[in-house]
Amino acid sequence: MKDVLVLLKENNIKITDERRAILRVLQEAKLPLAPADLFLRLKPSMPKANLTTVYRNLEMLEDLGLVKRLGFNKNYFSYELIDGREHHHHIVCQSCGKVEDLENISEKFVSEIAKQTNFTIEDHNLEFFGLCVICQKEK
Numbered sequence: 056m057k058d059v060l061v062l063l064k065e066n067n068i069k070i071t072d073e074r075r076a077i078l079r080v081l082q083e084a085k086l087p088l089a090p091a092d093l094f095l096r097l098k099p100s101m102p103k104a105n106l107t108t109v110y111r112n113l114e115m116l117e118d119l120g121l122v123k124r125l126g127f128n129k130n131y132f133s134y135e136l137i138d139g140r141e142h143h144h145h146i147v148c149q150s151c152g153k154v155e156d157l158e159n160i161s162e163k164f165v166s167e168i169a170k171q172t173n174f175t176i177e178d179h180n181l182e183f184f185g186l187c188v189i190c191q192k193e194k
């Protein structure tokens with residue numbers, strides 16, 4: 056968390072209580088949060104926060120490379136903290152936009168793809184799409 060605050064300072068970005076609180080909420084959540092969810096979690100410690108500034112602050116934190124925006128749709132997306140996360144993938148609900156982390160997935164396909172293409176694979180992103188348990192029931 057300290058590095059993050061240093062980075063904000065270096066970019067001449069004021070470390071407002073709200074920005075600090077947003078980073079803390081994301082850090083504590085340990086899962087991707089939609090802006091509205093983040094806002095709800097922020098509310099107890101930041102009663103004056105409003106959703107518009109939360110959106111704006113998240114965009115700013117994304118520009119700084121501190122958070123990553125996940126999701127495929129302009130209406131449904133979530134954010135997660137980049138710092139301190141192990142490599143992982145995501146699964147996205149196409150109905151409600153909920154994003155979950157996929158951890159402990161075999162990475163065997165990486166060497167298979169390298170072999171098939173003769174590329175050296177430096178990095179990859181994977182997002183899976185479907186319907187979450189709640190949205191399956193609503194069908």
Ligand SMILES: [Zn+2]
Nearest residue numbers: 148151187190
């Ligand atoms: Zn859903």
Ligand SMILES: [Zn+2]
Nearest residue numbers: 142143162179
């Ligand atoms: Zn992977």
